[in-house]
Amino acid sequence: MFSLILQRGRRSQWRTLTKATPFTQPFSSSTIATTTNTNKDLLSLEDERKKKTFTVSYLIDSLGLTTKLAESISMKASFDKRGNPDSVLKLLRSYGFTNSQISSIIATYPRFLIENPEKSLRAKLHFLKLNGASSSELTEIVSKVPKILGKSGGKWISHYYDYVKEILQDQDNTSSSSSSSSSSSSSSKQTNRTRNVSVLREMGVPQRLLLNLLISRAKPVCGKERFEESVKKIVELGFDPASPKFVNALYVFYELSDKTIDQKVNAYKKLGLSVNEVWAVFKKWPFSLKYSEKKIIQTFETLKRVGLTEEEVRLMVKRYPECVGTSEEKIVKSVETFLELGFTKDEFAMIIKRHPQCVGLAADSVKKKTEFLVKTMGWSLKVVASTPIVLGFSLEKFIFPRCNVIRVLVTKGLIDEVPAISTVLTSPKLKFLKLFVEKHKSVSHDLISIFTGDSSLID
Known part of the structure; x- marks a missing residue:
């Protein structure tokens, strides 16, 4: 398989990118935030940037969100007109939701801002009201568990709403100072579900994770013996109750029998991992035991066929266990993408080893980033392969701002050449600013403006 992919990669003309001279086109402000080769791509990028900027300003002004949260929401749903989002906020406020509660809902489901509120929200809220939810209950429960609004069908919405209401009431009963007789009465009525959630709450599992457990189709908190056995195993493995991994591990142990878990562990052992390494992988990513023995072996074999040695595959699984769930098609497509761009077999192996x-x-993302780094910035493919973590950074929010600062400095003759890729893209923000912005006081104001879109991904 790898030889066929490699032949395709060798036919690629992408190696010519390494011969490109940085900044062959006159540098201007209009090129700062654009790097694609066609006018259509340029316009699309600019339009998207404007929509995100408008969305961020709208959310800050309308709901008082922090810039960081507003930017996060704009990455999932952006718009350039007030009409639809205004209607969404008006609808939620008409049901009594405060700005803080609306923020929780929108942060979970940004798409509500761009969907028709009559179809996506009003019917669900109206259904809950018809089924007896008071205004105060409705706003409290929906804002604490916005995922209720993501359910389709009145039956499911009502079902999950009742679950959450029951747990919140149980929490109130537990925290209130009540008489021994009333406590006894409450205890006698307590279901497995409420008792188990109370146990998890006392262990330190956050409320947001408890409520997510309740609206999941899987019900690891509904049993008794199985629940107790699962929690005991998780605690013995040392999972932190405050971590989402604790809940993920609960799902796995609750759903899988001891025999099935042993089979999964043995599958990894056959591929060269020790028992301790298998459990270390599980602690890093609990869902590693959910895949069938066939799937586990298939992933190992696929990674070997595309050029990794057995030891390199084991190292990859230990560092990035999520790769076990990656389909054969996606792995092959990834290899094809890198080879078509001109990376050699050894460079691809280096990329996977250093940043699995x-x-x-996504193929399109890799292509755009590689083209910019090689053709526009002038770094070689080998250099990119030596620092593959940069391919995981946001092109628009992280790579463009930093690289465009460098482009200005080179164009104005303030530095002689483009610095090393690691210095530009993997330095902490404060170090980057000190090296390339603060020391050039004559243009520091312009450089800060260019740098504004940067995100603190590696502080």
């Missing part, structure tokens, strides 16, 4: 997450990156 690259195997899961």
